[in-house]
Amino acid sequence: MGKSATKDSDVARSTITAPKLAAKWRKLAEARCAAANERLTPARLAAYAELLASKRPVSAYELIALMEDRQQRKIAPLTVYRHLDFLTRVGLVHRLESTHSYLPCDHPEHAHESQYLLCSSCGHADEVESKPLESILNKIADQRGFQPENTVVEIKGLCASCATSDSD
Amino acid sequence: MGKSATKDSDVARSTITAPKLAAKWRKLAEARCAAANERLTPARLAAYAELLASKRPVSAYELIALMEDRQQRKIAPLTVYRHLDFLTRVGLVHRLESTHSYLPCDHPEHAHESQYLLCSSCGHADEVESKPLESILNKIADQRGFQPENTVVEIKGLCASCATSDSD
DNA sequence: TGGCGAACGTTATAACATATCATTTGAACC
DNA sequence: GGTTCAAATGATATGTTATAACGTTCGCCA
Structure with a gap:
């Protein structure tokens, strides 16, 4: 065929x-x-x-x-x-x-690690770019002689709008 | 029976x-x-x-x-x-x-979030307890009105001993 | 244009996780 | 001791996520 x-x-x-x-x-x-x-x-x-x-x-x-x-x-x-x-x-x-x-x-625009706020109610994923966070993660690894390749940061909880509507 | x-x-x-x-x-x-x-x-x-x-x-x-x-x-x-x-x-x-x-x-001894260094070579998991890290994570959430329930931090890479033996 | 490695297709299966419902357990109360 | 009831367990089935193995096609380039 x-x-x-x-x-x-x-x-x-x-x-x-x-x-x-x-x-x-x-x-x-x-x-x-x-x-x-x-x-x-x-x-x-x-x-x-x-x-x-x-x-x-x-x-x-x-x-x-x-x-x-x-x-x-x-x-x-x-x-x-x-x-x-x-x-x-x-x-x-x-x-x-x-x-x-x-x-x-x-x-x-540039390569970077994945860092998210994940809402467990509406499912929304909000990407974060935080230099201080990255530098502290690097510092933690560094202090232990650890060579990071890839880092996962996922903060799970309620986003602002879900938190507001839930708690009224 | x-x-x-x-x-x-x-x-x-x-x-x-x-x-x-x-x-x-x-x-x-x-x-x-x-x-x-x-x-x-x-x-x-x-x-x-x-x-x-x-x-x-x-x-x-x-x-x-x-x-x-x-x-x-x-x-x-x-x-x-x-x-x-x-x-x-x-x-x-x-x-x-x-x-x-x-x-x-x-x-x-106390409740806390899960924060790890994970070696991709030997599989070792090294638990981290970092107050500065926790406070940055809380700050990030706070700034966005996000209510965190549970946070995942997993730094993947090579642990000190694997990094050393690999790079010789 | 022919050779080569990357990408793709197909089939099968491995690995991870949960639904449902029946049964057993154990603590609390009488 | 017996009753009661929720929590824990067991058994079976199924759902969900991910990869293995292997052959074919694609697109580049010499």
């Missing part, structure tokens, strides 16, 4: 659909991939666009469902895990360890 | 075996349970003893295997998850989010 000029796989590739992706994000993705010497394929871009289109962090299997819905075909878990792995590797996406979910980085 | 004075279940309960548990840890467990108004059952204590006997963090399924080996009977995942849930709840055990594993708290 698929020996004609237009192969099956070409069709599959050419028909990858994705949410509309603002030029800003596409350019960012291209820049990051160029910097990391990685390929930005349509499938990878589609996964990224899907995460950007979501209001909240999504699990890998939610992402599979979203992409299957949009593209009207089966997508294997491993495929999506590879996209997520790639997007995480180049710094476009962060993984939330405590909820097993993924979301686009809010401050992707 | 089992209608005699000594029921099967009695036998099962009475035959729960566990690693030797230093009096220090047993008393701590009793104190914590009393404080939390929770029951310290033989099965819960056995799970705790097994974690204490392990040199490294263990996954839930590793713990199942350890307990099955020691007790020579099948143990359902849910059973062990309930023990882990209990031990975590009363503060005797911490869960490592980034490795899906569990380990006894090193500083169980």
